[in-house]
Amino acid sequence: MKLVIIDYGAGNIQSIQFAFQRLGVDAVLTHDKEEIMKADKVIFPGVGEASSAMQKLCESGLDKIIPDLKQPVLGICLGMQLMCNSSEEGDTKGLGIFDTEVVKFKSPQPLKGGLKVPQIGWNEIKNLKTDLFHGVSENDYIYLVHSYYAPICNETIAVANYGLDYSAALAKDNFYGVQFHPEKSSKVGARILDNFLRM
Numbered sequence: 038m039k040l041v042i043i044d045y046g047a048g049n050i051q052s053i054q055f056a057f058q059r060l061g062v063d064a065v066l067t068h069d070k071e072e073i074m075k076a077d078k079v080i081f082p083g084v085g086e087a088s089s090a091m092q093k094l095c096e097s098g099l100d101k102i103i104p105d106l107k108q109p110v111l112g113i114c115l116g117m118q119l120m121c122n123s124s125e126e127g128d129t130k131g132l133g134i135f136d137t138e139v140v141k142f143k144s145p146q147p148l149k150g151g152l153k154v155p156q157i158g159w160n161e162i163k164n165l166k167t168d169l170f171h172g173v174s175e176n177d178y179i180y181l182v183h184s185y186y187a188p189i190c191n192e193t194i195a196v197a198n199y200g201l202d203y204s205a206a207l208a209k210d211n212f213y214g215v216q217f218h219p220e221k222s223s224k225v226g227a228r229i230l231d232n233f234l235r236m
């Protein structure tokens with residue numbers, strides 16, 4: 038099984054690579070289009086600011102191939118956000134895989150209970166759908182760091198609440214995206230990555 042992590046200069050890729058190592062799988066870090074297209078599974082990571090990450094992706098030409106990939110693809114955090122139609126962050130046009138627009142948590146209102154933006158820490162996931170969450174329980178905890186979120190939509194496969202319900206994960210066809218960091222989400226995160234490897 039060949040697993041690649043797309044390396045376009047905007048990823049937290051080493052921690053993801055280590056997480057797969059703990060599952061016994063050596064992931065290849067690459068920006069090579071052929072290698073990405075031939076892989077069995079693809080991870081699309083991302084941390085930082087949306088428009089600069091998207092710019093790097095476009096400079097590498099990878100924005101053209103990702104939407105056409107046929108194997109299971111998992112976007113993580115900013116990777117998931119860039120798979121949506123757009124992000125409010127830096128007024129960024131996304132890859133248009135998930136049919137939704139990423140927006141910012143409004144601070145301090147309407148967030149209730151003095152919630153701070155960005156959300157940093159552990160939160161619960163619920164309304165879990167698809168085999169990505171096989172063996173994961175409703176209200177299990179995952180780890181997140183983000184200021185922007187995808188609203189609930191037809192492609193939502195997990196929900197989190199931070200002042201409002203939003204998409205903790207999205208799926209469409211062979212594409213999956215998680216707003217949280219499975220590589221930093223302890224046993225639950227490891228289970229989700231393992232489930233992805235079995236798709």
Ligand SMILES: NC(=O)CC[C@H](N)C(=O)O
Nearest residue numbers: 084085115182183184185
């Ligand atoms: N942790 C991150 O890199 C966050 C991604 C994105 N800029 C957000 O705030 O939602």
